[in-house]
Amino acid sequence: MSIRLGVAALSLALLSPAHALDYRSTARPALLYDAPSTAASRVAVASAGLPLEIVVDTEGWAKVRDPGGQLAWIEKAALGGARTVMVKAELSDVRREPRADAEVVFRAVRGVLLRVTGEMRADGWLPVRHADGLTGWLPAFEAWGQ
Template sequence: MLGAGFVGETMQAHAQSATTGASGLPIPRFVSLKSDRVNVRKGPSRDHDVVWTYIHAGLPVEIIQEFENWRHIRDWQGQKGWVFHSLLSSRRTALVTPWDESLKTPVRAKANSSAPIVAELETNVLASINACEDGWCRVHGDAFDGWVDQTRLFGVYPDETLD
């Protein structure tokens, strides 16, 4: 499992080194998997071996490099590999506290730590992100809709604003 140090390093690196990739979009950035079957390769071409395959659409990954139509990604476990760009979506999603299986994450009615709790999420719950502001993200899933502390999500940078 991913250690909390990795998450901090990723977030700190983003704050210090955001650039623009060949696509014209910022690097690093978060995206999600578009398909239930996404092959991850050792390098940026179909000539490179598949090192693993994701089997769940919607999982968040971080694009850390671009080469032509290929994206070098990093997942919540720190694993890196290359994915063809059309297998990724700009739809923003997040995994809830994948770095600590013992945590439950409160979902609040408002973006405030004293707001009523409307749900509690287990580790690795996949959520769609509606918006983020002032350190809170509005998330939803099959059985929840509300606000979560942004630091408890893999798929969004600290203090990143989304609307």
């Protein structure tokens, strides 16, 4: 009987929807390590505002994936509350309204960081603000970190 319950529970877990990816951005330039300790080897420096995917969340540390796909550890204190995304398309049009035919407010090239100013819409548009203050809507598929 307990084996059947275990199999049933496992089946339900496998059929449940996947959890949404968790992204956080660095609050300031931060060191990335190869293990969750300041005594570990330093592998990179993350610039301020860099969006990182949280892969493992432990007390005081997070294992993260950077936009290039590299895995490393970061002190959670280095992560901020502001959400950012990195443009991954060669050139992205940020539009005045969340429509493909809306006026282009500005264009952002690959690697530009944009602050997320609200929730992504069901139709895939993300409200963003450039460091210069310009705001608009970006197709979410053209950004990494949402």
